[in-house]
Amino acid sequence: MTEFGPQPVLVLLEVDQTGELSSSAAGLLGGAAEVGTPVALVISGDADVAKSAGKLGAEVVLHVRSAGSLEDAADAVDSAVERVSPDVIMIPNSIEGRDIAGRVAARRKLALAVDCVGISRDEEGILAHHSVYGGAYNTTSAAHHGALVMTVRQGAIEARASQAAGSVVTLEVTPGKAPRPNRGAFHPAVVSSTRPELRGASVVVSGGRGLGSREKFELVESLADTLGAAVGASRAAVDSGFADHSLQVGQTGVSVSPQLYVALGISGAIQHLAGMQTAKVIVAINKDESAPIFDIADFGVVGDVFEVVPQLLEALDGKAG
Amino acid sequence: MRIAVLVKEVPDTWGKRTLNLESGLAERASGDRVLDEIAERSIEVALDYAENDADTEVILVSMGPDYAAATLRKGLAMGAHSAIHIVDDGLRGADLSLTAEVLAEAIRRLECDLVIAGNLSTDGVAGVLPAMVSEHLGVPQLSYLSSVSISATSVSGVRSTEAGTLELSADLPVVVSVTEAMPDGRLPSFKGIMAAKKKPFDVWTLSDLGIDPESGDSGRSIITAVSERPPRGAGVKVVDEGDGGVKLATFLKDNKLV
Numbered sequence: 176m177t178e179f180g181p182q183p184v185l186v187l188l189e190v191d192q193t194g195e196l197s198s199s200a201a202g203l204l205g206g207a208a209e210v211g212t213p214v215a216l217v218i219s220g221d222a223d224v225a226k227s228a229g230k231l232g233a234e235v236v237l238h239v240r241s242a243g244s245l246e247d248a249a250d251a252v253d254s255a256v257e258r259v260s261p262d263v264i265m266i267p268n269s270i271e272g273r274d275i276a277g278r279v280a281a282r283r284k285l286a287l288a289v290d291c292v293g294i295s296r297d298e299e300g301i302l303a304h305h306s307v308y309g310g311a312y313n314t315t316s317a318a319h320h321g322a323l324v325m326t327v328r329q330g331a332i333e334a335r336a337s338q339a340a341g342s343v344v345t346l347e348v349t350p351g352k353a354p355r356p357n358r359g360a361f362h363p364a365v366v367s368s369t370r371p372e373l374r375g376a377s378v379v380v381s382g383g384r385g386l387g388s389r390e391k392f393e394l395v396e397s398l399a400d401t402l403g404a405a406v407g408a409s410r411a412a413v414d415s416g417f418a419d420h421s422l423q424v425g426q427t428g429v430s431v432s433p434q435l436y437v438a439l440g441i442s443g444a445i446q447h448l449a450g451m452q453t454a455k456v457i458v459a460i461n462k463d464e465s466a467p468i469f470d471i472a473d474f475g476v477v478g479d480v481f482e483v484v485p486q487l488l489e490a491l492d493g494k495a496g
Numbered sequence: 497m498r499i500a501v502l503v504k505e506v507p508d509t510w511g512k513r514t515l516n517l518e519s520g521l522a523e524r525a526s527g528d529r530v531l532d533e534i535a536e537r538s539i540e541v542a543l544d545y546a547e548n549d550a551d552t553e554v555i556l557v558s559m560g561p562d563y564a565a566a567t568l569r570k571g572l573a574m575g576a577h578s579a580i581h582i583v584d585d586g587l588r589g590a591d592l593s594l595t596a597e598v599l600a601e602a603i604r605r606l607e608c609d610l611v612i613a614g615n616l617s618t619d620g621v622a623g624v625l626p627a628m629v630s631e632h633l634g635v636p637q638l639s640y641l642s643s644v645s646i647s648a649t650s651v652s653g654v655r656s657t658e659a660g661t662l663e664l665s666a667d668l669p670v671v672v673s674v675t676e677a678m679p680d681g682r683l684p685s686f687k688g689i690m691a692a693k694k695k696p697f698d699v700w701t702l703s704d705l706g707i708d709p710e711s712g713d714s715g716r717s718i719i720t721a722v723s724e725r726p727p728r729g730a731g732v733k734v735v736d737e738g739d740g741g742v743k744l745a746t747f748l749k750d751n752k753l754v
Contacts, residue, residue: 192659245627245639270623270657273616274639277624280593281631286715287592289622302720308619312515314722321715326624354636356670359652359663372658378753402754420677421658426618427534427676435753452728456753458744464735471728474747478736486741491754 180234182211182296185261187252188228189269190219191372192363196227198375199267199329201336204232206327207265208336210296215341216255218242222343229341237346244358245271249278250351256283258346261322263294263301268326269374276326278353286318292331292432306331309426309449330375331432364421373405373422378435379451381407381424384415385440385461385480392417394484395439401491407431407451409441425450439480443468460484497552497648497668499542500603502613502625503535503571505564513619520719521589522619524561531567534614536574536681538674541612543575543682545646553577557602559587559595565697572692573684579695580606584702586709591717594709596625600632601705610651611671615640626673636666642677 184207189197196217207213215233217225218241225238237255242248252275256264266276268290280287293304303325305314317323373379380402382395392412399406408418410425424431426446436454441447443459443466451457452471459472460483469475476483507513508528516523539556546552556571556579558564568579582598590598603611611633616623630637638644641653641664651672652665684692702709709716734743748754 270615270640273623274627274637277592277596277627278631280624281596281628284593284714286717287624287628288717289592289620289624303717306725307515308513310725311513312722312724314515314520315720316717317720319716319718320712323715323717352634353631354634354666356636356638356664356666359665361660361662363660364658420656426621430621435748456751457728458747460740460744464733469733470730472733473731474744475731475733476736476740476744477733478740482738483736483740483744486739487744488741490742490745491748 179214179259180212183214183259183261184211185214185216185255185259185264186233187216187266187272187275189267189272190217190224194219194221194224196224196231197267198372200228201231202330202332202334203265203267203327204228204336205334206294206332208232209334210263210294210301213336213339214259214261216252216346218248218251225343226341230338232336232339233341234339236341236343238343239346239348244355245274246278246351246353246355249275249353251346251348252279253282253351254348255346256322263322264324265294266324266326268328272326276324280324282351285321285324288316288323288325291325291327294325294332306453310453328430328432370399371403371405373407373424373429373431376405376431377433378402378404379407379424379431379433380404380437380439381409381441381451382412382417382439383409383441384411386412386417389417394480397488398437398439398484401488402437404437409444409447438468438472439484441468442466443471497549497610498606498608499546499552499554499610499612500557500606500608501535501538501542501554501571501576502599502611503539503556503558503568504532504617505529505558505560505567506532506617506619515722517722517724519589520722525563529564529567531570532614532618534616534618534676535571537676537678538612538614539571539574539576540679540681541644541674546575555580555606555608557599557606558582559590559598568697569692570684572695572697573688574682575688577695579697580700581697582700582705586702590709592622592624592628593714593716596628596632597714598702598705598707599625600629601707602700603629603633605705609668610646613671613673615673615675626671630671633669633671635669635671637671637673638664638666639673641672641674644672644674644678
């Protein structure tokens, strides 16, 4: 028992571009609550954002006002570990989260488990659950000794914690020794305000080479907007310039595990399947009836996306009306 | 300048990749094995600079089983000057923490000015090693770069993420990680392949590096269970006869997906 409750679990929560807690926060705190007492770490200039972690299940929220760099963020996590002495540290498996987790694990000589899709505890301690090789295998790992640092795949943990106290405590950060690069100009990406983030989205509509051009890729966006979905793309579509690289789903892009995945004009190369085959329901439309995507699709339509999708949109609008 | 490029042999993503159901370790010897594509891009970044600077040496650094040597030769055939292959039975099933310690120690001994790595490997997809190596070496890291510019004394680049683009720079020594937005690696020429056979290729062991994986100083991640997920079966497939969209809408509604 510590001042942070029994078996404290340190959870780094990210803040999204709108300044609110990122959509991954609820899952991380949900997982944390199943194995101990969630203690959140929030880096934000706004104390109300820190406070909001309580609604998602954080018993205590360690608040740091700002971190100019990833190295600063790693120092904040390091100081929080020192203060809380957790037996597991959960960090989102984002581009930034991976750098932070790597630094903290190397600095504190802790075991590191990456891209975890679940967390549990047995009599010997914390277990991290993984889905590897694009969901072909499930593995479980643990720290041989000491605390475990884990990066958690966004959107993978479905558990949700009930509201907790969320008492905000200001955390004093001890600056670390890691040298910082010089930071130049930052150009924020243009955010589509209405569409959900690809990572962690519950519905994803992706387009492939079959869309034919960047202009025609709009069809993917229309269906996504009708379904309230995030937009994704196959590597072929990205390489052909139909969609931005940040939308790439697959082995070398974003891995998603949505409730519904709609593949439009995507043949289903192994590299693509590796990034989406853990989706609950997969729907595919493709001209080529022998496309591998049909081997894993729950519902497949062999046909032209430019005929099937407009009809689908009409049929769905009919329902909404 | 001495540039270390971290490279890795991986199972070919286009083939079937398997895990041993007893140990949970990758069956590295089975299936096709290739030089990781992101490693080829990293080598390309180094060669691009070395081509215009005769004093620059590009050293491939890899940790992996002895049979990966043939794959490392491909990097030499592309144009790298030498290779260090760290091979040791004590590294079988090495976790990220041990791998980072080993690579960092090798780089320290090679006295490199610049370390270039891919942002994440195609098989492990951990994406944490460059940061870990940077932390161990105590040198700045420019991570997740989509463009890189190297000078005799410094490195600059652009980090592109979902949040936006950020310009970063640092004086050498630096650890850099690059994304697949960087250009493809060049194909080895016939001349390059012949020359690769004569290039320095050193094999180092854990004792050469003075590392004892069993020392107990560091926490290690161990695999406690592994199982194969049942393959996903195909569901319903209909051929569009002018009603494909309606049928699909019905499927989505029936399954409460809309």
